[in-house]
Amino acid sequence: MKSQTDYVWFEVPSRRGFVNITDTVEGLVKKSGVQEGLCLVNAMHITSAVFINDNEDGLLHDFDHWLEKLAPHEPVSQYHHNRTGEDNADAHLKRQVMGREVVVAITKGKLDFGPWEQIFYGEFDGRRRKRALVKIIGE
Amino acid sequence: MKSQTDYVWFEVPSRRGFVNITDTVEGLVKKSGVQEGLCLVNAMHITSAVFINDNEDGLLHDFDHWLEKLAPHEPVSQYHHNRTGEDNADAHLKRQVMGREVVVAITKGKLDFGPWEQIFYGEFDGRRRKRALVKIIGE
Amino acid sequence: MKSQTDYVWFEVPSRRGFVNITDTVEGLVKKSGVQEGLCLVNAMHITSAVFINDNEDGLLHDFDHWLEKLAPHEPVSQYHHNRTGEDNADAHLKRQVMGREVVVAITKGKLDFGPWEQIFYGEFDGRRRKRALVKIIGE
Numbered sequence: 311m312k313s314q315t316d317y318v319w320f321e322v323p324s325r326r327g328f329v330n331i332t333d334t335v336e337g338l339v340k341k342s343g344v345q346e347g348l349c350l351v352n353a354m355h356i357t358s359a360v361f362i363n364d365n366e367d368g369l370l371h372d373f374d375h376w377l378e379k380l381a382p383h384e385p386v387s388q389y390h391h392n393r394t395g396e397d398n399a400d401a402h403l404k405r406q407v408m409g410r411e412v413v414v415a416i417t418k419g420k421l422d423f424g425p426w427e428q429i430f431y432g433e434f435d436g437r438r439r440k441r442a443l444v445k446i447i448g449e
Numbered sequence: 450m451k452s453q454t455d456y457v458w459f460e461v462p463s464r465r466g467f468v469n470i471t472d473t474v475e476g477l478v479k480k481s482g483v484q485e486g487l488c489l490v491n492a493m494h495i496t497s498a499v500f501i502n503d504n505e506d507g508l509l510h511d512f513d514h515w516l517e518k519l520a521p522h523e524p525v526s527q528y529h530h531n532r533t534g535e536d537n538a539d540a541h542l543k544r545q546v547m548g549r550e551v552v553v554a555i556t557k558g559k560l561d562f563g564p565w566e567q568i569f570y571g572e573f574d575g576r577r578r579k580r581a582l583v584k585i586i587g588e
Numbered sequence: 589m590k591s592q593t594d595y596v597w598f599e600v601p602s603r604r605g606f607v608n609i610t611d612t613v614e615g616l617v618k619k620s621g622v623q624e625g626l627c628l629v630n631a632m633h634i635t636s637a638v639f640i641n642d643n644e645d646g647l648l649h650d651f652d653h654w655l656e657k658l659a660p661h662e663p664v665s666q667y668h669h670n671r672t673g674e675d676n677a678d679a680h681l682k683r684q685v686m687g688r689e690v691v692v693a694i695t696k697g698k699l700d701f702g703p704w705e706q707i708f709y710g711e712f713d714g715r716r717r718k719r720a721l722v723k724i725i726g727e
Contacts, residue, residue, distance in 0.1 A: 354702025390646030424493025507668030563632025
């Protein structure tokens with residue numbers, strides 16, 4: 311069994327944003343030489359998400375708007391977590407909806423994707439350096 | 450390490466619906482001969498989900514009703530994504546709540562399930578052929 | 589390839605509650621001797637969740653309050669599932685938001701975690717014995 315571990319860094323300049331990391335992950339799969347296996351991609355921070363959906367700007371706008379309805383940032387005083395001095399309780403909630411991680415099959419040396427699947431890093435409390443982990447195992 | 454890759458096809462005749470795929474996945478685990486390992490089951494489309502919950506018709510009705518409240522289909526004009534000519538933005542959102550994938554342990558040659566766990570394919574934009582992937586790795 | 593399977597039992601004394609299981613899972617990783625691999629942790633019941641977020645009491649309160657808004661327990665008659673004699677339909681819904689499972693990378697013999705990641709068992713229909721599964725594969 312082969313394994314490979316990489317950390318991918320982000321610094322999203324606004325509070326919230328989405329970064330398409332499909333090519334980065336595909337490159338790491340190629341580097342690993344794994345032909346058949348699994349690729350785990352997860353946010354290492356609890357106010358960020360990794361998810362798979364469509365690379366379409368209108369949809370990314372819809373996600374942002376929808377998450378803000380489900381778990382609004384303001385008023386920040388509505389969340390007990392923010393009594394600790396933070397203002398990011400909503401980010402912890404939003405990330406649960408979108409998910410911490412994805413696990414993708416590797417088949418014949420490539421991410422085994424349907425026609426529109428793309429991997430995104432979802433930031434809900436940005437403006438600082440944060441990481442995702444890409445762990446590949448297989449043969 | 451053994452690995453096995455299968456694609457399971459669906460054509461749900463309505464916009465939304467749930468299909469119990471537990472027996473299909475269990476059959477693929479048996480075919481693989483893997484005794485100890487992991488089984489990934491994921492939708493290959495970004496308007497579908499794979500999730501584990503209860504095989505009870507009332508609950509499946511509740512899921513549908515609840516998702517329609519969290520991310521309503523209409524008015525379709527509320528979503529920027531639908532300006533592309535699509536009408537399925539809500540399906541992209543619903544699938545995030547339910548999840549793209551499940552990873553199930555294989556123990557002694559079987560899906561290692563609690564008493565009520567069943568695997569479902571959740572369709573939110575049906576009436577066409579779509580796929581799920583079943584990837585098994587282990588020994 | 590090594591593999592290890594363990595079942596962790598819970599009996600949360602109230603209907604809902606969160607249990608930090610990070611040390612338990614870390615101990616099982618150590619016991620396995622796996623240096624590089626994957627660790628799956630999943631609820632074996634369909635009214636419970638396993639998720640990764642912050643070990644901060646205010647946030648756990650916020651999760652509980654927020655989930656109760658997204659999928660209220662009462663009136664129990666609002667859910668078709670409860671016509672079966674159950675009163676836990678909301679628990680099935682809440683668990684979809686929080687997630688059934690997490691997959692964590694094992695690197696150099698440890699859970700490969702960011703600075704604040706902690707694993708929780710989330711109970712939404714407690715007051716009885718329930719299990720989570722910890723499956724480790726790797727080398």
